[in-house]
Amino acid sequence: MIDISKLKFDKNGLIPAVVVDEVTKKVLTLAYMNEESLRISMEKGLTCFWSRSRNELWLKGETSGNYQHIVSIKADCDCDALVVTVRKDGPACHLGTDSCFENLVWESNELKEFSLQMLMDLIEGRKIEKKEGSYTTYLFEKGIDKILKKVGEECTEVIIAGKADDKKETIYEVADLAYHVMVMMIQMGISLEDIHNELSSRHVIDHKVKQEKMTK
DSSP states (O other): OOOGGGSOOOTTSOEEEEEEETTTOOEEEEEEEOHHHHHHHHHHTBOEEEETTTTEEEETTTTTSOOEEEEEEEEOTTSSOEEEEEEESSOSSTTSOSOSOOOOOOOOSSSOOOOHHHHHHHHHHHHHHOOTTOHHHHHHHHOHHHHHHHHHHHHHHHHHHHHTTOHHHHHHHHHHHHHHHHHHHHHHTOOHHHHHHHHHHHHHHHHHHHHHHHHO
């Protein structure tokens, strides 16, 4: 870890901080920190910025309740910019949106943006809007028993492909399984963040177990 003294604040004593969601990796906001707000952020484990418009310290979530719990703070190679990875309690933007970066300026026709959260949002949309002819909507209309049956079938397909040592087919079947599991998650009200947090807690436990074994 580097010391704060190594960071390069600008002539106004500020350094840009890009805030990123730990789970979705989505950029939530771009804010600025001075040395004091950075120290407060590190002490509290919550993002604290310097408001250039109000000319004062700003603890994110202090009035809205939408705190950002800091996972890590990293500096770039020049030490003049920060990336702050967080677990958020609510929307990052003052407009109530998940991220401040929602206004599309340009998008490639060849390279389509994709994330698991985007797929989850699409699946959830099919449950709410019930698009005619949609297979996803069909699954939701049939209910949990049908969804679970499909999850079971796809599990079997993964096992068969894996047993055959067919990498390409296994990738295809794992993708099918992942999709149907995500449909099940939406049906049951389970989010990617729920799974992320569960896996994260297991990682910590596993790390502790390994340490205990090494000290024996």
